[in-house]
Amino acid sequence: MRIKKVHHRKLYVTVVILILAICGYGLFAHHNSLWPFLPTIIAPPTQPQEINSDKYASNSTNNDTDIPAKQTPKQYETPDDKTNAPTSSIVGTLNTNLTNNTLQIRVTVPQLLGTGHCTLTLTRGGDTLTKNAAVVNNPSTSSCGGWDVPLSNLSSGTWNIDVLITSGDKSGHITGEVDI
Numbered sequence: 425m426r427i428k429k430v431h432h433r434k435l436y437v438t439v440v441i442l443i444l445a446i447c448g449y450g451l452f453a454h455h456n457s458l459w460p461f462l463p464t465i466i467a468p469p470t471q472p473q474e475i476n477s478d479k480y481a482s483n484s485t486n487n488d489t490d491i492p493a494k495q496t497p498k499q500y501e502t503p504d505d506k507t508n509a510p511t512s513s514i515v516g517t518l519n520t521n522l523t524n525n526t527l528q529i530r531v532t533v534p535q536l537l538g539t540g541h542c543t544l545t546l547t548r549g550g551d552t553l554t555k556n557a558a559v560v561n562n563p564s565t566s567s568c569g570g571w572d573v574p575l576s577n578l579s580s581g582t583w584n585i586d587v588l589i590t591s592g593d594k595s596g597h598i599t600g601e602v603d604i
Contacts, residue, residue, distance in 0.1 A: 514589045514596030522604075525575045531568040531587050531598055536561055540591025542568035548583045559591055566591075580604050 453460065516533035529544060540559035545552065557569030568587060587598045 516598045518600040520602045527573040529571045533566040537566040537591035543588045545586045
């Protein structure tokens with residue numbers, strides 16, 4: 425009866441080659457800054473902090489009173505009387521058309537506004553005419569509902585047009601003039 429010897433020599437050679445390959449890659453990766461030795465990118469702080477160098481120059485003990493208080497930068501502070509003011513402006517295009525004894529006024533805004541309202545004010549000298557309309561949302565723009573003003577309500581001459589559009593925290597004036 426013959427006993428077979430198990431040769432572990434192949435296993436040892438394979439393990440040694442594997443260890444040498446891992447160590448070789450480790451040295452190569454470290455030298456060339458490859459994974460897992462990638463440089464770490466540290467993002468800059470989002471808010472600069474002022475440090476009073478005179479306070480830290482002394483040999484005082486480090487307690488809670490030595491740490492400067494975190495303060496809100498001035499540009500983020502809002503005066504109390506402006507808290508309900510609109511935060512952005514609305515711009516748009518004013519179109520007028522005189523047809524069939526009617527002045528047609530249309531306003532288009534190149535953004536979606538959501539709900540809102542439009543106020544048309546026509547002025548000439550001491551004469552003023554005011555009308556309202558709702559904001560209408562189209563697929564990619566918004567517009568005022570539009571106004572058809574009978575020419576019998578307007579005297580001849582140059583009329584100033586002012587359309588105030590308000591939607592949420594946005595508002596804007598769109599102006600023009602028309603000759604009747």
